[in-house]
Amino acid sequence: MNEAHEINKKWWNEVTPVHVGSDFYAVDRFLAGENKLGAVEREAVGDVTGKRLLHLQCHFGMDTMSWARLGAKQVVGVDFSEEAVKAATDLAEKAGLADRARFVEGDVQEVGVVDGGGFDVVFTSLGTIVWLSDLKKWGRTIAQNLAKDGFFYFLDSHPTYLMYDEGKSDLTLAYDYFHNDDEPIIDAPGGVSYADESYVIQSGTHEFQWPLQDMFGALEAAGLTIFEVREYPFGAWRMLPDMEIAEDGYWYRTQEGPRIPLLLGFKARR
Numbered sequence: 154m155n156e157a158h159e160i161n162k163k164w165w166n167e168v169t170p171v172h173v174g175s176d177f178y179a180v181d182r183f184l185a186g187e188n189k190l191g192a193v194e195r196e197a198v199g200d201v202t203g204k205r206l207l208h209l210q211c212h213f214g215m216d217t218m219s220w221a222r223l224g225a226k227q228v229v230g231v232d233f234s235e236e237a238v239k240a241a242t243d244l245a246e247k248a249g250l251a252d253r254a255r256f257v258e259g260d261v262q263e264v265g266v267v268d269g270g271g272f273d274v275v276f277t278s279l280g281t282i283v284w285l286s287d288l289k290k291w292g293r294t295i296a297q298n299l300a301k302d303g304f305f306y307f308l309d310s311h312p313t314y315l316m317y318d319e320g321k322s323d324l325t326l327a328y329d330y331f332h333n334d335d336e337p338i339i340d341a342p343g344g345v346s347y348a349d350e351s352y353v354i355q356s357g358t359h360e361f362q363w364p365l366q367d368m369f370g371a372l373e374a375a376g377l378t379i380f381e382v383r384e385y386p387f388g389a390w391r392m393l394p395d396m397e398i399a400e401d402g403y404w405y406r407t408q409e410g411p412r413i414p415l416l417l418g419f420k421a422r423r
């Protein structure tokens with residue numbers, strides 16, 4: 154694992170137990186039967202009955218297991234944080250899903266073929282590639298694990314949104330659109346957890362900006378074709394301070410002004 158990923162892994166191992174206990178993730182509601190997937194990804198992925206699904210960067214597994222609750226016959230989550238894999242495995246037992254949900258520790262750039270590969274769906278969402286230093290390796294992992302007639306589904310922050318200061322509603326440009334190999338975006342220790350602002354984090358992070366050409370290019374280089382590209386003017390969490398949650402569970406801007414894309418969804422197949 155490279156140095157940036159080692160730094161990020163430390164951060165995720167520190168925050169995972171905080172996330173598991175947070176109102177933000179609401180594990181109690183999941184254990185009571187709540188499905189943690191949003192309407193956007195449920196509609197895009199469609200019926201998973203009887204399918205095998207691989208979830209990359211699964212965190213502690215609530216989204217992964219939500220696919221099992223929707224009928225997937227086997228779900229496998231991959232995450233490089235041993236704390237996340239431990240919490241996910243424990244939660245699968247508590248939720249009575251251990252027979253269909255399995256969690257594997259691994260870096261998504263290096264994990265290779267998981268459980269024999271051949272997955273009908275490879276899924277990743279909401280807080281993913283900003284943590285990755287090499288999308289070509291990520292693309293290879295996806296291609297290696299996809300069934301011949303399967304598809305990859307991606308839903309995450311739109312790279313245009315990631316250029317702006319997330320702490321300001323007036324769309325202040327703060328970051329390059331383009332990837333910079335030599336300079337990851339470094340967050341020093343001492344930040345607070347997005348899931349619990351009372352928790353001050355002792356570790357720092359190295360994040361990466363990935364423009365569309367690099368995302369699509371990495372998947373194309375791995376032999377995949379992109380389709381069903383979708384851009385959304387709403388968020389899956391409070392992505393800018395002026396946003397408010399609506400009845401559909403998504404967050405909308407309240408301040409007047411130009412609309413920018415906040416989420417990006419797409420699929421890829423062989």
Ligand SMILES: C[S@@+](CC[C@H](N)C(=O)[O-])C[C@H]1O[C@@H](n2cnc3c(N)ncnc32)[C@H](O)[C@@H]1O
Pocket residue numbers: 158161165210211212213214216231232233234237259260261262278279280281284285
């Ligand atoms: C924001 S979370 C995943 C999103 C999920 N929607 C959620 O909130 O539950 C990001 C996850 O990516 C994992 N991660 C970051 N870099 C990784 C890597 N190189 N390989 C595998 N997992 C990684 C972290 O450990 C974390 O669990």
